[in-house]
Amino acid sequence: MSLTFEHTTLGQRVLFGTGQAGENLASEIARLGAQRVMVIASTSQSAVAESITKDVDVALNYADVAPHVPLEKAQKGRAAAAELGIDLLVCVGGGSTIGLAKAIAMTSGLPIVAVPTTYAGSEATNVWGLTMDARKTTGVDDKVLPVTVIYDARLTLALPVGLSVASGLNALAHCVDSMWAPRADPINQTLAAEGIRALNRGLRTIKRDLHDRDGREETLYGAYLSAVAFASAGSGIHHKICHVVGGAYNMPHAHTHAAVLPYVLAFNAPFAPEAERRIAAAFGSDTAVEGLSALRAALDAPTALKDYGLAEENIPEAAQLILPFIPASNPRTVTVENLEALLTAAWSGTTPGL
Structure with missing residues (x-):
């Protein structure tokens, strides 16, 4: 190799x-x-x-x-x-x-x-x-x-379980985005994979017991790894979407990331087989989407952007605002049409499958 x-x-x-x-x-x-x-x-x-x-x-x-x-x-x-x-x-x-x-x-x-x-x-x-x-x-x-x-x-410890989940999934989004961001490489992908493993374990523990010290520590550790990977790899499609809609429509940062993540993963995974394999392995699942879906189900995670301030009539405008910021290196070609489809699915909370 x-x-x-x-x-x-x-x-x-x-x-x-x-x-x-x-x-x-x-x-x-x-x-x-x-x-x-x-x-x-x-x-x-x-x-x-x-x-x-x-x-x-x-x-x-x-x-x-x-x-x-x-x-x-x-x-x-x-x-x-x-x-x-x-x-x-x-x-x-x-x-x-x-x-x-x-x-x-x-x-x-x-x-x-x-x-x-x-x-x-x-x-x-x-x-x-x-x-x-x-x-x-x-x-x-x-x-x-x-x-x-x-x-x-x-x-x-003062973070309620719902905000712990949303914030932790925000960290998980750093890991996933780092797998195909503009400067993705084997080092930051390895950090991201370990971050996914830690967050998958830690968040499940917090959900079971909000005050479990081991769960809190493991989630903090995973969040740090996710940020280091993200800082090295750069900002990918997921973060471009969330930063634009969050700023334009004054949406809560962590909940927006948590709701958008499964749709970005479903959108990109078929076009990035090596990244998909790494993410699936980190979750211990057959596929990346299955791994993330199982975690989100266990956490009762945020599912729909309509719950956090995005109006359906704003989707076409949002797609136009986001498109210029999508990295050219994204594994799947992004158009206004498929970006609108992604946002519509994330808005309604339908099952990811783009």
């Missing part, structure tokens, strides 16, 4: 330990020599942020966070950081919170320490996203990659 590929691994420090977030954060701030720390956490995560920063001298606690990072929110955050001479951003929360920290870092160059409380995975990527006039723009910039990620499964 002859292999030829180019692979980039992003440099980042990862500290993983249940119950150790506060200790790890304090030591990391000291290691970085930060004096003016801005802690970004939504109102719902303020108690968590306070609990892990009690031994930290915080210059600014900041809670003006919104999904999809509206540009005006980014500008306010940037101004607040500049006014107080902030030298380190600490974000505690999910994708929206981490996204705001990235938006600030993108223009300021400030380092980020990320403390995730969901399985979004943004903490391990150099991908940013901003929304303006109902249109979401994403890009890649190494300045937005957090220098350190602190994982603590205890911080995810």
